Amino acid sequence: MSYITNDKLVILGAAGAIGSNMSQAAxxxxxxxxxxxxxxxxxxxxxxxxxxxxxAFPGARVTWTTDIAEALQGAKYLVSSGGAPRKEGxxxxxxxxxxAEIAAQLGKDIKAHAPDLKFGxxxxxxxxxxxxxxxxxxxxxxSVIGTLAxxxxxxxxxxxxxxxxxxxxxxxxCRTYGGHGEMMAVFAGGTKVAGTPxxxxxxxxxxxxxxxxAIKKHVQQGGKRIIQLRGRSSFQSPSHQSLVMVKxxxxxxxxxxxxxxxxxxxxxxxxxxxxxxxxTLDQNGLSGAMPKGSEADIAxxxxxxxxxxxxxxxxIEMGVLPPLAEWEQVNPNLK
Amino acid sequence: MSYITNDKLVILGAAGAIGSNMSQAAxxxxxxxxxxxxxxxxxxxxxxxxxxxxxAFPGARVTWTTDIAEALQGAKYLVSSGGAPRKEGxxxxxxxxxxAEIAAQLGKDIKAHAPDLKFGxxxxxxxxxxxxxxxxxxxxxxSVIGTLAxxxxxxxxxxxxxxxxxxxxxxxxCRTYGGHGEMMAVFAGGTKVAGTPxxxxxxxxxxxxxxxxAIKKHVQQGGKRIIQLRGRSSFQSPSHQSLVMVKxxxxxxxxxxxxxxxxxxxxxxxxxxxxxxxxTLDQNGLSGAMPKGSEADIAxxxxxxxxxxxxxxxxIEMGVLPPLAEWEQVNPNLK
Numbered sequence: 001m002s003y004i005t006n007d008k009l010v011i012l013g014a015a016g017a018i019g020s021n022m023s024q025a026a027x028x029x030x031x032x033x034x035x036x037x038x039x040x041x042x043x044x045x046x047x048x049x050x051x052x053x054x055x056a057f058p059g060a061r062v063t064w065t066t067d068i069a070e071a072l073q074g075a076k077y078l079v080s081s082g083g084a085p086r087k088e089g090x091x092x093x094x095x096x097x098x099x100a101e102i103a104a105q106l107g108k109d110i111k112a113h114a115p116d117l118k119f120g121x122x123x124x125x126x127x128x129x130x131x132x133x134x135x136x137x138x139x140x141x142x143s144v145i146g147t148l149a150x151x152x153x154x155x156x157x158x159x160x161x162x163x164x165x166x167x168x169x170x171x172x173x174c175r176t177y178g179g180h181g182e183m184m185a186v187f188a189g190g191t192k193v194a195g196t197p198x199x200x201x202x203x204x205x206x207x208x209x210x211x212x213x214a215i216k217k218h219v220q221q222g223g224k225r226i227i228q229l230r231g232r233s234s235f236q237s238p239s240h241q242s243l244v245m246v247k248x249x250x251x252x253x254x255x256x257x258x259x260x261x262x263x264x265x266x267x268x269x270x271x272x273x274x275x276x277x278x279x280t281l282d283q284n285g286l287s288g289a290m291p292k293g294s295e296a297d298i299a300x301x302x303x304x305x306x307x308x309x310x311x312x313x314x315x316i317e318m319g320v321l322p323p324l325a326e327w328e329q330v331n332p333n334l335k
Numbered sequence: 336m337s338y339i340t341n342d343k344l345v346i347l348g349a350a351g352a353i354g355s356n357m358s359q360a361a362x363x364x365x366x367x368x369x370x371x372x373x374x375x376x377x378x379x380x381x382x383x384x385x386x387x388x389x390x391a392f393p394g395a396r397v398t399w400t401t402d403i404a405e406a407l408q409g410a411k412y413l414v415s416s417g418g419a420p421r422k423e424g425x426x427x428x429x430x431x432x433x434x435a436e437i438a439a440q441l442g443k444d445i446k447a448h449a450p451d452l453k454f455g456x457x458x459x460x461x462x463x464x465x466x467x468x469x470x471x472x473x474x475x476x477x478s479v480i481g482t483l484a485x486x487x488x489x490x491x492x493x494x495x496x497x498x499x500x501x502x503x504x505x506x507x508x509c510r511t512y513g514g515h516g517e518m519m520a521v522f523a524g525g526t527k528v529a530g531t532p533x534x535x536x537x538x539x540x541x542x543x544x545x546x547x548x549a550i551k552k553h554v555q556q557g558g559k560r561i562i563q564l565r566g567r568s569s570f571q572s573p574s575h576q577s578l579v580m581v582k583x584x585x586x587x588x589x590x591x592x593x594x595x596x597x598x599x600x601x602x603x604x605x606x607x608x609x610x611x612x613x614x615t616l617d618q619n620g621l622s623g624a625m626p627k628g629s630e631a632d633i634a635x636x637x638x639x640x641x642x643x644x645x646x647x648x649x650x651i652e653m654g655v656l657p658p659l660a661e662w663e664q665v666n667p668n669l670k
Contacts, residue, residue, distance in 0.1 A: 024571050028363045047564025054572035056489040058504055151389050158388040229382025236359050237389035
């Protein structure tokens with residue numbers, strides 16, 4: 001069995017459903033043998049680690065610890081699912097307060113123990129805010145800390161494939177931008193169904209405006225739907241796609257979905273936020289650009305941005321993020 | 336993304352913890368894009384399938400159904416975790432009655448719908464008995480139906496690595512044979528720790544007889560320990576190792592652990608049973624031989640066999656398996 005790298009990958013929240021799945025999937029994907037499982041819940045963590053040992057991945061050197069300093073020491077990659085979970089009926093935003101504090105501490109811990117981090121993915125909700133908060137406190141460049149944003153796009157791809165009765169990967173170019181919450185911007189532009197632009201299909205018998213609106217709503221509620229069906233929040237797809245993001249940096253082969261990235265693009269009207277944009281993810285980490293879309297698409301993106309600003313400002317109000325004007329002092333990479 | 340084969344792989348019990356993990360891991364391992372998820376529990380199954388769709392594996396053609404005939408139609412590979420789960424405090428044997436009936440029906444369904452099956456792994460407990468029962472009713476040759484037996488050996492490997500403070504794969508040749516229940520035979524012969532035969536270490540200061548007995552007991556209770564630590568029975572390691580078994584047949588590259596196989600070797604004193612033996616697993620499916628070991632090892636294997644015979648005879652008593660003399664009529668491959 002060969003691995004892409006020997007760099008240390010830390011899974012934060014490894015006793016949980018996402019984190020334990022990720023520990024297994026990281027080895028199955030052949031990312032690195034050097035996986036460190038961290039969680040404050042020792043008993044569950046040990047159980048999850050024992051399961052990984054019993055998998056007997058050749059060459060694996062899996063460790064586990066409840067000490068965050070030990071976990072982060074020498075880490076080159078990390079994925080953190082280590083927030084409080086979302087329960088049925090809760091919006092992502094309900095989780096804001098507790099998880100923003102966890103993210104701030106994570107940022108400080110990264111600054112103290114993992115200054116050479118190459119890439120970290122923050123996936124606990126609301127991820128746009130926890131990712132932003134982690135980045136600010138980590139002192140690292142925006143290319144190094146991102147969030148998982150792909151699932152909205154893969155849910156759109158799934159829903160369109162089911163509507164049109166085509167194979168999933170015959171639906172190409174699906175993109176949602178902005179926040180990962182229910183205020184996400186579902187773009188129509190750029191998507192093709194078996195080669196036909198989605199914009200040529202919307203408003204026809206093949207996909208009426210009502211049907212397209214229903215699909216958008218279905219995508220926006222994608223997380224809730226999994227909770228309704230499985231009785232628990234989604235854990236397999238966040239695990240898998242987060243690791244595919246890490247893989248993109250490890251092997252430099254790129255990543256086909258949008259990621260959440262730090263945006264400070266005042267020319268386009270976006271200031272100091274983290275959200276899904278038209279991103280590139282490779283051995284240099286994350287970089288992003290303004291997405292292209294119709295006027296309606298861009299309007300939805302701006303609306304999503306405004307919603308995120310409100311959440312960000314609440315976290316500033318709480319004292320968990322500093323006022324915008326002080327960000328550059330806390331993290332000189334945030335110009 | 337490339338896959339080893341396009342052959343249809345059916346995951347039975349795909350709404351459950353093991354089965355849903357397996358659906359993801361089969362694609363992550365690149366076995367086949369043609370994965371069919373089956374479970375009688377429609378809501379949970381749909382939720383698990385949606386999660387897999389949201390993973391967006393390139394080229395994947397995943398289907399789901401609650402119709403066993405549709406699931407098995409054209410299947411070349413299957414793994415079944417579709418029994419009742421073991422709860423804390425239950426022995427594997429407590430599950431005997433209900434799961435033997437499920438296995439008998441599965442065997443009949445395979446006979447009706449998947450006569451061209453290349454390989455199936457039965458993993459619901461007690462797997463030695465459910466595997467045997469499935470095989471008898473399937474009408475297939477013993478090379479085609481086996482059980483997962485590796486976890487006892489990987490648990491032994493883990494425990495020895497932890498005891499000696501060496502990397503897990505520096506412990507080689509770990510083998511448990513016979514039944515997968517607590518009456519398994521943990522072999523000392525053949526195992527090496529960083530090159531030193533385990534038999535040279537047992538009874539020394541490095542591994543006293545008491546410590547070795549404690550490790551054997553720890554391995555025999557390995558499944559219970561996961562339940563105690565995680566609050567649920569093991570699901571990641573059974574998922575992973577079952578798929579590595581399937582992979583061995585798909586790519587013909589072999590499998591490093593023992594598997595449960597049908598044994599009718601009256602010269603060695605074993606009659607019409609399924610248990611872990613010294614097996615080979617490759618493109619021709621399973622074949623097995625009498626394991627080598629010390630007198631104590633072989634005595635433990637015979638004891639484990641006797642225990643399995645009792646369970647098998649209970650199932651015959653229940654009318655779920657025919658009397659031994661009639662097996663060849665039910666399945667002409669069982670000579």
